Amino acid sequence: MQAIEDRRDLPPISRTAFHVLVAIGPEERHGYAIMQEVARITNGATRLGPGGVYTTIRRLLDDGLIEESDDRPDEELDDQRRRYYRLTGLGRAVVAAEVARLESLVEAARPWALESLG
């Protein structure tokens, strides 16, 4: 896992992919939950439709950043047709690298960017 140890090896990801990865977070989520969570964490600024969610999920699956969970929720609690997704180790590393990158940007901007807001 060399690339995970050296986060600089991990290139930036698209904003939508990052939103979906963060929305899944440490849990397992299905498509609709991901859609709702993306809207919540972006304060409604990003609202994905089914196509937006699943085109992103497909690419994240194909690149091994997320995986489908084998576990199914209790039949009485949820629809058995739903598939649940969770981050892989690589997915977590990519999120961590992106967070570090954004933190660096925020640190650079903080001294002056908030002055204009008073």
Next chain:
Amino acid sequence: MTLGAGVGERVYRGLLRLYPAEYRDRFSGEMVQLFHDKLRDARAGSVSGGTVRAWLTLLGDVAVTAPSEHLRRNRTVAHSLSSAPPISARALGIAGILAGIVALAAFVIEIPQELFPPRIILMNLGFIAIVLAVHRRQAAIAPKLALLAAVLAMLPNAWVLVMVVLPVLRSGAIFGGALGLVLFWAEVALWVTIALFGAVTLRLGAVTRLGAPRLPLARC
């Protein structure tokens, strides 16, 4: 728009046919489930017109993501993971798009005579940009054939460019008479070699490989 649940689902399933078959096989069940969730929440919400708004969102979602999925079906998130393209690649891409627009415009709208030279110049520069951009990929697959196709495509482009730019700079008009005939044959050569370049591109499969840069992540 108050379609019944059954009719609505049939409509949405019909819309899902716009996605590539492989994608549909994999995700249509989940997308229909999500469709129901979204409409259920819209109906339950207190906002008036929530269902109509949900349908508009769904239609917009399909309109945007179905074509992109067709374009991306051979691509992975590598595109979002890969580093931003260099300025040279962006410039070549913009020039190519501009050339495409100019070429299409020539068939769609009647262009005034005085705009012919800039149109031809833009098309030539665009062709050159496309050749340079695609040649990079071709060269990685078959360097000699790629070089031959690129040189053949570039020469008539340069030839036409010189023949259009020089007289415009001198007198503001394109060559006429005997030189006009030379320009005509230069343009014939240009289209033939561009077609040849296209054939080489298809033969090498360079276009489908445009979207397959391997991730540094693959080392994990």
